[in-house]
Amino acid sequence: MSSKRTTTSSGSHGVDLDAMTPSQLEGIDEATWLDVIRKMDEVYLQLIEDEVALEEKNAQLEQSQQFIFSLLSAMSDVLVACNARGEIEETNVALRELVGMQESALHGMSIYQLLADDDSAATLRTVIDNVGPGRSFNVVELNLFDAERSIVPVDVSCTPRIGPNGRREGYVFVGRPMAEIKRAYHQLREAHEALKRTQQQLLHAEKMASLGRLVAGVAHELNNPISFVLGNVHALKRYSERLAAYVALLHSGEDGAEAERQRIRLRIDHILQDMPSLIEGTLEGAQRTADIVRGLTRFSAVDREEPSVFDLSEVVKRAIHWVKKGTAPTFEVHWSPLPGCLVMGSAGHVQQVMMNLIQNAYDAAGSRDDAVPALWIALDRLDDRVVLRFRDNGPGIAAEHLARVFDPFFSTKPVGKGTGLSLSISYGIVERHGGRLLVRNHPEGGAEFTVELPAAHDKGSSADRR
Structure with a gap:
């Protein structure tokens, strides 16, 4: 074996053969040494891989921590994490901004120090005592002090914080300040x-605008019975003067012949025969005037009456009468009443809908110069519904306007001729009565409005069916 120093590609981590003693080198061949060196290289490479993997795990952990920190910072709800003793371990930005304290000051503080009153502390203890593993407690309201020491109500839920060993290590409280929401x-x-x-x-x-359009008709309507009553009263006044003269003659002691002559001259017998009919006609005219005034009052008043059952045919009849008397005396309305179509609701409001639809039909039909304005009204009873259809002989509604006819302030009439509210208000009234108001162009020409209302199965009160 050479005494030369042998190293691997690992550099300083290789085997220093010069450092070995002769007794250590004795009996070891070169193949054994190469095998040892190879094993050492493998161990070192594994250490390098483990170190790289550890660094990657650390980077992932830092990313996760940064992600969680970003989430906590972005939360508008306040968050407090504490240990089992109630000492604060972690908070988010929303909580720190609410209470006006830094994280260093909050760390280790008892969560009860954030509460504004004893009731909130008692409620929080109840939450902690009753919260179950893995679930949130029902949301409760706690009062916290804000940075200005003002009381802020916060809706709070509590979740236990479980450690790696499965034991409860603390609690996480998430709350939403309710002051701004309540305000x-x-x-x-x-x-x-x-x-x-x-x-x-x-x-x-x-309603008052509709009523204003009827002033002329109302004046004419009231003029007839009032004139009738006035004429009868003048006649009764003359009769009373003659009767008074005749009674005075009788009491004066004149002879029977003179009394008879005065009886004939003053036409006492005629007066006595005529007075019952005069009195009856006067009462009838006064009653008719009272009915007109009562109907107008019911229509024009702000309707706060309790819902009641009324006959829809009577309401349509009154609406036709008032529109024709007011602004449409030449309007041809083809209408056949269908008695017994009872509806529950406000007769005054439904009458306003009928008048709006009839008036709009007259305005549309009157825009044509080649035909007399006409309206066809059909009333049907279909199972649990009452259906009214209003079809005029006007030019119809432009296709682009059909979807907007019920929009507030939308009107196809010239400026100053319409408010754009009648159909919108009518739509709302029908909807509040549980029905529907629909519109289309009739195949035979003109526009057709359909009113569907729930039928009343109760005979109800006859107070509104006059």
């Missing part, structure tokens, strides 16, 4: 109430 909910509720008030005002405004 936003309160603002949303106020906005919703304001929207409902605005909708009610729009509804009433549209």
Whole structure:
């Protein structure tokens, strides 16, 4: 064997033959040494591979830690991890910003020091005592102090933290501050109430606009019975004067012949025969006037009445009457009532829908110069529904407008001729009554609106069927 120093490609990790004593080298041939050197190289290469793998694992672990840290930092919910004694071990940015403390100050602090009152502490103890392994406890509300020492309600859930040995090592609390959410909910509720008030005002405004279009018809409608009553009252006044003169003559002690002459001259017998019919006609005219005023009051008032059963045929009849008396005296309405079509809801609101549809039909049909405005109304009872169809002889609705006719403030009428609210409000009224309002262009021409309402199976009250 040569006494020369032999090394492997491993450099300083090779075998130094010069360092061996003669007794160590005796009896060992060169093949044995090469085998030893090869084995040592294999061991070293394995160490190198293990070191590379360890470095890769460390890099992956650092990436995982960075990923988890990014998630915790991005969370808007607050997070606190503590040990079994309730001492804080980890927090996220949201929690530290909420309480206004650094991580170093929070580490090791008892989680109970973050709570604002004893009730929250008692609730937290109950959560910890009852939380089961592998599941979150029901969300509870705890009060925490924020950076300004103001109380902040937080909805918190608790999950046990299990160690490698399967034993519980602590707890993880995840909570969502509710102050902003509750404030936003309160603002949303106020906005919703304001929207409902605005909708009610729009509804009433549209009803008053419809009522305004009927002023001329109302004046004419009221003029007839009032004139009738006024004429009867004047006649009754003359009759009362004659009767008073005749009664005074009788009490004056005049002879029977004079009384008879005055009876004939004053036409007392005619007065006595005519007075019952005059009184009956006066009462009838007064009652008719009262009915007109009551109907107008019911239509124009902000309707807060309880839902009741009413006859839809009567409502349609009143709606046709008012529209024709108001703005459409030449409107040809083809309509056959179908008694017994009962509906549950507000008769005043449904009458507004009927008037809107009839008025819109007249406006559409009146835009043609080659035909008399006409409307066909069909009423059917189908199982549990009542179906009304309104078809006019107008030009119909443009295809691009069909999908928008129920949008608020959308109108195809010229500026100043329509508010764009009548159909939108009518759609909402029908929907609130559990029905549907549909529109299409009829195959025979003109537009057709269909109102479907749930039928009432109860006879109900007749208060609204007048």
